[in-house]
Amino acid sequence: xxxxxxxxxxxxxxxxxxxxxxxxxxxxxxxxxxxxxxxxxxxxxxxxxxxxxxxxxxxxxxxxxxxxxxxxxxxxxxxxxxxxxxxxxxxxxxxxxxxxxxxxxxxxxxxxxxxxxxxxxxxxxxxxxxxxxxxxxxxxxxxxxxxxxxxxxxxxxxxxxxxxxxxxxxxxxxxxxxxxxxxxxxxxxxxxxxxxxxxxxxxxxxxxxxxxxxxxxxxxxxxxxxxxxxxxxxxxxxxxxxxxxxxxxxxxxxxxxxxxxxxxxxxxxxxxxxxxxxxxxxxxxxxxxxxxxxxxxxxxxxxxxxxxxxxxxxxxxxxxxxxxxxxxxxxxxxxxxxxxxxxxxxxxxxxxxxxxxxxxxxxxxxxxx
Ligand SMILES: *[C@@H]1O[C@H](CO)[C@@H](O)[C@H](O)[C@H]1NC(C)=O
Ligand SMILES: *[C@@H]1O[C@H](CO)[C@@H](O)[C@H](O)[C@H]1NC(C)=O
Ligand SMILES: *[C@@H]1O[C@H](CO)[C@@H](O)[C@H](O)[C@H]1NC(C)=O
Ligand SMILES: *[C@@H]1O[C@H](CO)[C@@H](O)[C@H](O)[C@H]1NC(C)=O
Numbered sequence: 001x002x003x004x005x006x007x008x009x010x011x012x013x014x015x016x017x018x019x020x021x022x023x024x025x026x027x028x029x030x031x032x033x034x035x036x037x038x039x040x041x042x043x044x045x046x047x048x049x050x051x052x053x054x055x056x057x058x059x060x061x062x063x064x065x066x067x068x069x070x071x072x073x074x075x076x077x078x079x080x081x082x083x084x085x086x087x088x089x090x091x092x093x094x095x096x097x098x099x100x101x102x103x104x105x106x107x108x109x110x111x112x113x114x115x116x117x118x119x120x121x122x123x124x125x126x127x128x129x130x131x132x133x134x135x136x137x138x139x140x141x142x143x144x145x146x147x148x149x150x151x152x153x154x155x156x157x158x159x160x161x162x163x164x165x166x167x168x169x170x171x172x173x174x175x176x177x178x179x180x181x182x183x184x185x186x187x188x189x190x191x192x193x194x195x196x197x198x199x200x201x202x203x204x205x206x207x208x209x210x211x212x213x214x215x216x217x218x219x220x221x222x223x224x225x226x227x228x229x230x231x232x233x234x235x236x237x238x239x240x241x242x243x244x245x246x247x248x249x250x251x252x253x254x255x256x257x258x259x260x261x262x263x264x265x266x267x268x269x270x271x272x273x274x275x276x277x278x279x280x281x282x283x284x285x286x287x288x289x290x291x292x293x294x295x296x297x298x299x300x301x302x303x304x305x306x307x308x309x310x311x312x313x314x315x316x317x318x319x320x321x322x323x324x325x326x327x328x329x330x331x332x333x334x335x336x337x338x339x340x341x342x343x344x345x346x347x348x349x350x351x352x353x354x355x356x357x358x359x360x361x362x363x364x365x366x367x368x369x
Contacts, residue, residue: 025359026211028186028269029055030105031090033062033074038301043311047089052097059146059186059213060090062108065115068125069132070106078140091141103184104137107148113156116149120159123166130163130170137183144184146213151190152199161201164208188213188271191254193245196261203262211267214258219249220277220345228292230285232345233277235330236354239289246289250330251355270359274310276335276346286336286343288327296342308344316344326350 035045050058064071072078072087079085084092087104094100107116119129137145145167152160168185175182187209190196206212217234222245235250247253251270259265278296285291295306302309308316316322317335324335332351336343347355 024056026056026269027054028057028059028211028213030059030061033060033077033086036076036086039303040301043301047086047093050090050093052093052100055097055100057101057103057184058090058093059103059105060087060142061105061146062111062148063104063106063136064111065106065119065129068119068128070104070136087140087142101143101184102141103144103146103186104140104142105146105148105188106133107150107188109150111148113149113151113153116152116163117156117159120156120163123162126163126166127170130167133167134170134174134183138178138180142183143181144186144210147185147187149187151195154198157199157201160199161204161208164205168208185209186211186213186269188215189258191216191251191258192219193248193253193257196257200261202258206263206267209267211269212258212263213269214254214271216251216254216271217273218277220279222246222249228279228294230279230281230288230290230292230334230343230345231277232288232327232330232332232334233275234273234347234351235327235332235345236351236358237330239327239329241289252358270355272347272352272355274347276308276310276313276344278306278308278342278344281336281341281343284338284341286325286334286338288330288334288345292343293341296344308346310346310348313344313346331355 029050031047031050038044062073064073074086077086091102094102118125120126133145147164149160164185164187171183171185187205189205189212190199191214196202219235220231220233222229222231226245229246231246231249237252238247238250255268255270258268279292280294280296282291282293298305299308299312301312313335317324321337321339322335324333326333331354332345333348334343334345
């Protein structure tokens with residue numbers, strides 16, 4: 001399987017915009033527990049650095065699953081008073097934006113699927129897990145939960161549906177019994193064709209959550225048949241010459257696929273990544289879609305292989321060895337360094353505007369469906 005394998009774990013911060021019109025769009029921001037560990041003090045990122053007025057929702061990523069319930073991952077997620085842990089720091093941003101909702105995400109790429117499979121295999125296990133989860137969320141003042149199961153497969157597909165359905169029901173009865181607002185339920189889901197077909201009962205997933213976070217990035221990886229190509233991380237459209245699998249590796253295709261398979265349009269929230277996927281070029285060819293020599297090196301601040309965060313790309317572009325180009329077919333930029341044979345595909349303000357414009361006018365999601 002290709003694509004879609006390294007989602008939120010590597011993101012610097014994602015902003016998601018829902019297709020909902022009318023009362024305003026959702027602007028969902030992920031805060032990651034590892035951005036506090038970036039190597040340079042000037043770019044370490046803490047809850048205090050979040051401008052809470054830019055987000056309608058903040059999702060804290062991630063919590064672990066242990067002993068049939070949620071557990072903090074980091075030593076400083078939860079601290080004993082008078083110290084203030086990270087969960088509390090993010091929740092305290094509501095002081096700057098009283099309408100802000102803060103959700104806790106559970107899962108992620110590093111946690112993997114085994115803990116989810118363990119707590120969802122039987123009705124009893126799900127019931128125990130969900131009850132504990134609701135208690136944990138209330139105890140730490142969260143407004144809801146984001147399931148980041150990466151990814152359900154053919155065997156766990158129906159368990160994922162059961163987990164969502166029963167969580168939703170539990171959240172309803174819990175709220176009624178406690179006389180509180182219902183906890184919000186969202187799910188972050190794959191956008192690769194293969195992963196979606198194999199892992200989701202799309203209609204049921206949609207019906208049982210408040211919103212769906214489409215992880216519409218990491219389209220850079222192809223299967224063995226196509227080899228490594230200079231693929232954009234999150235192309236809006238496919239290129240003229242993209243065929244087969246390559247033509248499915250874009251945001252437009254992913255949105256249409258989710259809608260066609262039965263997702264409620266107003267629940268879809270489009271993921272936007274503030275990072276790029278890099279490659280080593282072959283014979284100096286920098287054309288998007290061209291054969292690549294290999295994936296690229298790790299970024300200098302994150303140490304994560306094959307990717308550069310957006311702030312590092314901006315820094316690189318100040319160096320005359322780097323040149324930026326606009327990919328007009330795919331509506332995203334790319335940049336290359338011909339001295340070092342490096343190439344990176346990413347998003348910048350222009351491509352983000354293109355994507356948000358598409359959501360606002362429904363161009364693809366509606367008309368070309
Ligand atoms: C943050 O959460 C992830 C789970 O996704 C965990 O593996 C990791 O150890 C945590 N901390 C850091 C510094 O990555
Ligand atoms: C937060 O964002 C708003 C909206 O863009 C802006 O007006 C405000 O100045 C920002 N606040 C800070 C502290 O940067
Ligand atoms: C996460 O939970 C698993 C058990 O499911 C445990 O083995 C692991 O140590 C936990 N990770 C952290 C960082 O607490
Ligand atoms: C966008 O889609 C919604 C839901 O189908 C529809 O009500 C609305 O009219 C569309 N907007 C535009 C500009 O096409």
